[in-house]
Amino acid sequence: MPRPAPPGFAEFVGDRSAALLRAAWLLTGDSARAEDLLQTALAAVWRRWSLIDDPEAYVRRALFTTYLTWWRRRWRGELPASAPPERAAAGDHAAESADRDAVRRALSRLSRQQRAIVVLRYVEDLSVADTAALLGCSAANVKVQAARALAVLRADPHIKPIDSEVRQ
Amino acid sequence: VNPVGKLLTDAVPELPSPLDRVAEVAARVRRTRRRTGGVTVGLVAVAVALAVAVPQLLTDAGPQRYTDLPRPAGPVLVGADSCPGPGTDFGPSDVDSPGPLVPTGAVEVALCELPVNDMPGQPPVAQEPPRVLRTGVAEHVALLNSLPDKERYIELIRDKYGQPDAQLGCTLIGYPTEISLRLRYPDRDPVFVLLDRNCSTARVEQRVRYWWTDPLADFFDRYRKELGQTTDPRTVKRPDCGQTITADRLRMERYPSGPVDGIGRNRYGTPTMLPNTLLGAVICRYTVANSTAGLTATKSLDSDLPGLRDTLNKQFERDANGPVQPLVECGMPGDPAPTRLDTILVVDTTGAASEFWIVRAPCAAVITAGMAGITPTPAVLRVLDQ
Numbered sequence: 330m331p332r333p334a335p336p337g338f339a340e341f342v343g344d345r346s347a348a349l350l351r352a353a354w355l356l357t358g359d360s361a362r363a364e365d366l367l368q369t370a371l372a373a374v375w376r377r378w379s380l381i382d383d384p385e386a387y388v389r390r391a392l393f394t395t396y397l398t399w400w401r402r403r404w405r406g407e408l409p410a411s412a413p414p415e416r417a418a419a420g421d422h423a424a425e426s427a428d429r430d431a432v433r434r435a436l437s438r439l440s441r442q443q444r445a446i447v448v449l450r451y452v453e454d455l456s457v458a459d460t461a462a463l464l465g466c467s468a469a470n471v472k473v474q475a476a477r478a479l480a481v482l483r484a485d486p487h488i489k490p491i492d493s494e495v496r497q
Numbered sequence: 498v499n500p501v502g503k504l505l506t507d508a509v510p511e512l513p514s515p516l517d518r519v520a521e522v523a524a525r526v527r528r529t530r531r532r533t534g535g536v537t538v539g540l541v542a543v544a545v546a547l548a549v550a551v552p553q554l555l556t557d558a559g560p561q562r563y564t565d566l567p568r569p570a571g572p573v574l575v576g577a578d579s580c581p582g583p584g585t586d587f588g589p590s591d592v593d594s595p596g597p598l599v600p601t602g603a604v605e606v607a608l609c610e611l612p613v614n615d616m617p618g619q620p621p622v623a624q625e626p627p628r629v630l631r632t633g634v635a636e637h638v639a640l641l642n643s644l645p646d647k648e649r650y651i652e653l654i655r656d657k658y659g660q661p662d663a664q665l666g667c668t669l670i671g672y673p674t675e676i677s678l679r680l681r682y683p684d685r686d687p688v689f690v691l692l693d694r695n696c697s698t699a700r701v702e703q704r705v706r707y708w709w710t711d712p713l714a715d716f717f718d719r720y721r722k723e724l725g726q727t728t729d730p731r732t733v734k735r736p737d738c739g740q741t742i743t744a745d746r747l748r749m750e751r752y753p754s755g756p757v758d759g760i761g762r763n764r765y766g767t768p769t770m771l772p773n774t775l776l777g778a779v780i781c782r783y784t785v786a787n788s789t790a791g792l793t794a795t796k797s798l799d800s801d802l803p804g805l806r807d808t809l810n811k812q813f814e815r816d817a818n819g820p821v822q823p824l825v826e827c828g829m830p831g832d833p834a835p836t837r838l839d840t841i842l843v844v845d846t847t848g849a850a851s852e853f854w855i856v857r858a859p860c861a862a863v864i865t866a867g868m869a870g871i872t873p874t875p876a877v878l879r880v881l882d883q
Contacts (some may be wrong), residue, residue: 334519334522334523338519339519342518342519342522346514346518347512350512350514351506351512354503354509354510354512355508356511358603358684358685359682359684359685360510360512360513360600360602360682360684360685361597361599361600361601361602361682361685362600362685363512364512364513364514364601365597366517366597367518368518368521368522368525371522371523372516372522372525372526375522375523375526376526396712426510426683428507428508429507429510429684430507430684431507432504432505432507432508433508433684436505447501447505448505449499451499451502451505452505452506454499454502456868463532464814479501482501488504489504
């Protein structure tokens with residue numbers, strides 16, 4: 330018999346999954362991997378649900394630390410080794426897809442830590458101190474990595490220009 | 498508004514979600530517990546083995562034992578149709594990992610067939626373009642992901658058939674092609690699934706799942722429907738009787754010969770001879786002279802195509818022992834040569850055409866591609882003679 334979810338877990342998943350899944354996609358650039366990453370984080374929360382005061386902070390931490398520690402290694406074996414010579418056919422949303430793909434490609438040029446910092450700082454809107462605490466690194470490191478990540482994104486000609494005033 | 502945050506947030510596509518994410522997480526928690534338990538048992542076993550083996554090694558230094566490690570999957574070689582090409586290595590078949598077999602969110606599934614062409618004496622099989630499915634893809638992906646792993650498959654067999662010691666094995670049928678699925682996604686590289694008909698497995702890199710439900714039958718069922726709905730009937734060539742049937746073809750002693758069965762190309766997984774609606778049909782009547790059949794009369798059957806389809810499907814009904822209609826030694830190589838022959842040519846909504854040969858004299862038999870002669874039903878004879 331499947332074990333029932335801890336009280337309140339299903340509600341939490343229903344309320345917060347969409348936002349967390351978006352963050353997971355920005356980390357992985359792939360919907361299936363994003364779902365896998367989110368479920369891995371949620372499974373970690375499930376096991377400690379009764380001991381956790383702030384489940385969202387715990388899931389976010391699990392999401393990002395899982396991504397940083399074993400995400401790439403785990404998925405390497407499941408990627409096809411060769412890309413097809415053809416591209417997906419252009420549809421009605423071709424322009425939108427192209428923009429999206431450009432951002433995805435730009436993000437893929439960042440290191441895993443830079444990518445995590447960019448998502449935490451600019452999408453999750455965490456402070457430098459909170460980002461550093463979550464990732465277990467120094468505030469100075471967060472600033473340096475954020476600056477380098479923004480430089481990479483700004484230099485990409487395929488995505489919309491990023492204001493130079495954006496804080497690091 | 499933070500411009501970087503907006504740029505990134507706007508880039509996130511609409512993301513598919515499982516029907517029940519909580520259930521998916523619950524299953525993941527269960528698997529993790531099983532693995533943790535397995536690792537604990539394994540560590541205990543290793544400790545016991547070391548306690549026994551180390552003193553022995555210290556006293557008797559024999560040759561070191563070599564253990565093969567699982568190979569990483571080799572490259573998928575993409576041919577002209579973006580399908581796996583010759584030499585493709587789908588990775589080891591003896592390793593497994595938990596989790597979904599393929600990612601969700603696919604927008605297209607293509608069935609790729611790679612000719613094997615390694616059977617001496619057999620005619621070469623031509624490379625055909627892949628069959629591409631674009632409707633019901635999510636459902637097909639869900640079926641792939643519902644396939645059980647080996648452990649669960651054995652449980653299912655045990656529960657259904659009461660076989661506590663079910664052993665899995667593979668047949669050794671020399672299929673002329675190797676089949677794989679190519680799943681395409683809007684936001685990631687394609688995924689290739691090897692469908693092994695001999696072992697009834699679906700493999701993706703390190704994952705192996707078993708055909709408790711036949712994924713190939715599910716694909717063909719959806720593909721036939723989609724092809725029937727998307728083929729423009731105006732482009733389908735109506736059947737036309739040939740003026741002659743040559744002796745070679747009539748006696749089926751050389752390849753290719755005998756009745757054409759274009760509909761059979763997509764018949765996998767259904768016992769129904771004509772799974773799609775018919776668009777046209779014609780009777781061709783031949784008399785054989787000098788070993789060659791010459792056309793003497795034709796008659797359109799377009800006035801009652803549903804009735805004809807039903808009649809022909811009943812003609813080829815099968816049960817657990819084979820065709821319901823008795824086999825007959827008539828019309829095949831080695832049997833008396835036909836002197837009178839009728840053929841029914843049909844074309845269906847997929848645009849495919851098939852022939853049914855009905856030997857009328859000196860004996861009576863219905864012959865279609867790949868099947869020995871069977872006794873014609875009275876209904877088929879009525880269609881021919883009314």
